[in-house]
Amino acid sequence: MKKSTLLHLRIPFSFFLLPVYLLALAVSESINTQNALLSFFVLHFLIYPASNGYNSYFDKDEKSIGGLKNPPSVSKELYYVSLILDIIGLIIGWFISMEFTVMILIYGLISKAYSHPSIRLKKFPITGWLAAGIFQGYFTFILSYIAINDLSVADTLQWNIQFPGVLSTLLLLGSYPMTQIYQHGEDAKRGDITISQKLGILGTFHFTSISFLISSAGFFYFFSKEFSMMNGLIFLAAMGPVLIYFSLWYLRVRKDRNVADFESTMRLNFISSLMLNGFFIYLAIS
Template sequence: MSRNARARGFQKKRHRSGDRRIGNYRLRRKVKPYLTHLRLPFQFLLSPIFLWGYLLAGGTLNATLLVAYLAFHLFLYAGGTALNSYYDRDKGPIGGLAHPPPPPKYLLEFSLVWQLIGFLLALTVNFTVAAIYFVMFWMSIAYSHPRIRLKGHPFGALATIMLGQGILPFYAGWATARGNLDGGAAPGVILAALSATLIIGGMYPLTQIYQLDADAERGDLTSARFLGVENSFRVAMISIAVGGAGAVYIAATNFFWWEAVGLAVFLLIFLAAVMRWRARFHSQTVMQNFKTVMLLYACVTLPFLAWIFLRLVVATWQA
């Protein structure tokens, strides 16, 4: 083969390689906004409620847990936030996303298909888990869709969050471990579910108080707008304190006493951090308040999540 022929062949390979890189780059640019609106890191912060129910039901680390966890946290919650982004079209910071990109053209369809995949996964776990998933899916529709828009009604929004991120995922975790809801009506179990729900309910207004102006522009009377900044902090601290006390009691009656003491100390430190933010709130910018609440959310979630995981490791080892 002549030198010129080899050179032409080399150039063709370079062109093909360059075309593939350009094609991959364009594909990533098209796909990235869809994945961004799933807000996957934020969904991880919702994990403890589901795993709390799973742990208290006697669950261990296994494939069934993984499938159920992915169904709810990778697909249901993430698809629900994408659905909400489609209707809200936020321009400022929102939960888990400091700079939301414009919703891509097919975000609505993508969010629905994404949640359908999760439902198919839930069906492989058991009927009870799938039924809870089904209810939570329609709650996410009611929360965001303009014709119902529970997000724009303070009590409807709070009820949706406390059910959809509190009681229902707790019992989804319980049903994942046991196959059904047997034993779920015991007083201690109900207290455990309510304690987690109160903490979630207390945090909810705090995730909205930095975006009051944006919600007002949309005409949404959110829980934070209804309560106002000061009352949002008061409700949050009372709710977290009461829910935390319930969680400490459950930890004391189900695990070692020193674990309950550690949980109590952690919650007191967290409440002190919320009070510190309250004192600084009005002097901070929207972005600073957004970063503060996201940091607080991570601080209240990650240690609890780590403790639950260690407990599941112990339960698996002892099984």
């Protein structure tokens, strides 16, 4: 495998998508250990990298993208490797359940529609934003939950399962525009129109801050009600470093729009993912 292919799979980037899986794990009541391990591997080492590689192949970015400051040129190998990873994921998924397999197939098709030139959801600001938020949030939460607990989709139609799934999408709908904030020029060059472009740099910050407050309030309510008030407060405390960094970065961007760059965005992603992952692991253990 070429080095460029491996880099474009962006396997470490799965760390930023891990909170949704860990949330499903944390609220699970009857964990099937084998399924939990297999679904974790399938999502984070096969399906997500396959999606990253496929999108990179068609985007052919020349400037920084999520997880890669200086993306190398792509080759046809990247396209084939991404499809092979998808196939391997589907085969392993079959050993978990048919529903899980169908859902990761749907996820893969939506992720391909996001960047494939014949559809390219990325060209449409609202549609692309909703697709990313719903399928990386709620949809992934549900497919993770049914795998971890060895259940069917019908078994998830309960408030204590549906509500955190919806909250995960609200959180992603708010944070997703921030991942596009440094790519306005690159996206415009390809003819893509993202939600962040529509909002503008400061508008993206304002939109994300409102979404963050709403989703955080929802999570606080859920954790307080389903676990304990203390766990709700610990969640808010865990979000403290994210809020501090976001606020300081916002003040810098107000003075200089150029500070809305790749390094700052990745730092925000890392801090938020680290704190969310840490809290959900704590919740799962406790």
